[in-house]
Amino acid sequence: MKKILIPVDFSEHSEYALQVAATLAKKHGSKLVVLHMMGLSEAVLTKDESQEMFQAIYYMKLAEKRFNAFLEKDYLKGIDIQTTVQNYKEFHEIDKVARDFDADFIVMGSHGASGLKEVFVGSNTEKVVRYSALPVLVVKNKIKEFKMERVVFACDFNLDFIEPFKKAWKFFETTNTKFQIVFINLPDKYLSTQEMEERAFQFILRTGLDTSLMNDIVYYCDYNFENGIYSFSNKVDADLIIVPTHGRRGLAHFFSENLGESLMNHSDIPIMTFKV
Template identity: 30%
Template sequence: MMKRILVPTDFSEEAHHAYEVAVSVARKAGTGIKLLHVVESVSYSPSFSATGDVLTGNNMQQVYVLQLMEAMKVQMNKFLKSVDHEGVPVVQELDVDRPISKIKRTIKEDNVDLVVMGSKGSSGLDEFLIGSNTEKVVRTAECPVLTVKHRHPDFNVREVVLASDFKREVGHAMERFKSFQALFGARLHLVYINTPGAFESSGNLFSKLEDTAKKYNLQNYSVNIYNDVIEEDGILHFANDIRADLIMMATHGRTGLSHLLSGSIAEDLVNHTSIPVLTFQLK
């Protein structure tokens, strides 16, 4: 059961898109949201509390950070009200820290069930919630991460792609994916991307996918073999063909490489597709 959704924000347009989607998911799940903004400071000091209050000392750095935090409080309040979240409890937190460290700590301390993040993708690397920072959260979060790039004012998931090589034990991830499917009553499309470098016969692959579906007692699903030159392109082309609302994948957190497909497919998808991507790190 989903109890807490975390939305890290830098107050950008992409973060706003993520907040909208998080509210839609929270309404479906009957859960609450935490908005988190982290002021990154090279000379971070524990002299500041989570709300920006000075605890000790009064040097210029502390004065500057305090003033910055006060400005961020105003920004956070505007951001909070920028999405109609009636019926969804939303709390907010500001902190001075390293963003990735704070996000990981919050996930653990608050028992977060889902992180929803905005991403610009592979361009504009001067922003916080893009590129390597988003990918770091995808690789290291101990809960599913839903990455959103564009606006989805009515986030209603009907068609879901689950891409895998279906060779490894993915039970924990599959249960999370099934829960998300059930939340929206969506149809799940299992897909194996058959590439020239790792070609298998369709008969063997269909058997493998059907065995997976039976093993995890999947409901409302289809099995699909899709031919393409590389896995990432195949996933994107298949998702576009069926007009998917969501792509789901598991990742290997230690290296950032996909545990289910060769290469850093999950991170590439987050960067290159306009479709929301739900990733889950396998231990």
Template identity: 35%
Template sequence: MKRILIPTDFTKYADEAIEVGAQIAKKHDCEIVLIHMLELPRQMNDAITGETSIPEIMLFKQKADETLKNIKNRPYLSGIHITEVVRLDSAYNGINNYSKQNSIDLIIMGSHGASGINEILIGSNTEKVVRQSETPVLVIKNKIDNFNISNIVFASDFSKETKKAFQKFLDFAKLFNSKVNLVTICTPNSFKSTSAARKIASEFVADFDMPEYTFETYNESNIEKGILNYSNEKNTDLIVFCTHGRTALNHFFTGSISEDLVNHATKPVLTFKI
């Protein structure tokens, strides 16, 4: 892991993500890219070549550049290679395109607790960034003074299509020397016996060089509640799951489960695209 992208709208929630990014960067010698998406009002965007809009646009960009430079000078970022970027684009398009074009290894976003991603990533942008990003996305829910992820839960149905994403997850877990808790959530609509689920998981992990791990099935009324409750019972530091891109999530994560987890979890959430 060499380059971390952190979108910021200059709120305290983005600052919490930057602080976590700083801890990771110092520990693993990474560069941090701070990116601010300058989403202009529609009427200004439509008249971007008009006589009165350009001075206002330049003023907004100048202010954003100044604010990023002030952030760069914060003591906790001392010694880290920081790149500042301001783009005129929507949040999702700007973040996703920059990540693809610049070999970003991890995106870190701040979140406004159970209310969802903060103003820079509201509405459909939350779903788009989390579900569609080719780059792993780490969502920070609260201020974390010591980002220590020694205990991780990875929730999955362990289907073959998740194998590539699972290897990326293992690389991340090994980077932090984390214990891995694998879990399959069984609901009334997706029930598997414990023996059947264990067989699927055992055959799945046989293809990987596994760190210390456990596997369990967990029964709950829905998948989201199952993951959250299991994570709380195991006192894990991080919740990890896979997303399925533009066609929504795979049959294990259907509907809006990814967005619900990001919004309702109190712990950090990490997603990998299948």
């Protein structure tokens, strides 16, 4: 967790993400890279000595000035911060910025109010999640004291999720975090305890990780997948919910049979995505 990228648009939601990133930076000695995307047209940037060119320079200077004001926060004192203003119009280009700055993951604010579709699908956040090869931590609200003491990885042990599971496990392995795995048992796909345990064992075995992880799996019954995750995460007072994502299809389809549509309903728990 050496370097964290935070895309900002100077909104209050950007500040929520910045504050979370600052908390992590102080705890883990991380550096912050704060990115603002201009999105100016090519015409504005290529017409030499024209009115458009002067406008482009003006907007670049204005963005830099806003950066200075935006970063005047007491909670940022003592943190190594880099800023960058890029003229990117497509959000998949954030992944390139992350690689250029050798970032380990991205922290981003979401303007969505409720429902996974409102929070992610069709939003800037969803676009970043879809294209980012790095983990993306999504923050919806202001969090007074962000921590990652207990995280929940919700999984039906589909073999497609082996790689994001391994990435998530490795990410939190050295952070003194309780990594809780939950299997939501549903009425229409009901499995016996023996069947769930066998499915979980085969999954853990294929990850190549220690099979003692079986001790960290909870089997939880609910009427639908999303409510199960929400109910369980609140029951154990989780700080974070981990979600595997399919980049090619977007966040709405990260679980089999599109079961993820309403995960974020009435939930303020931050979500962290790991790409399949």
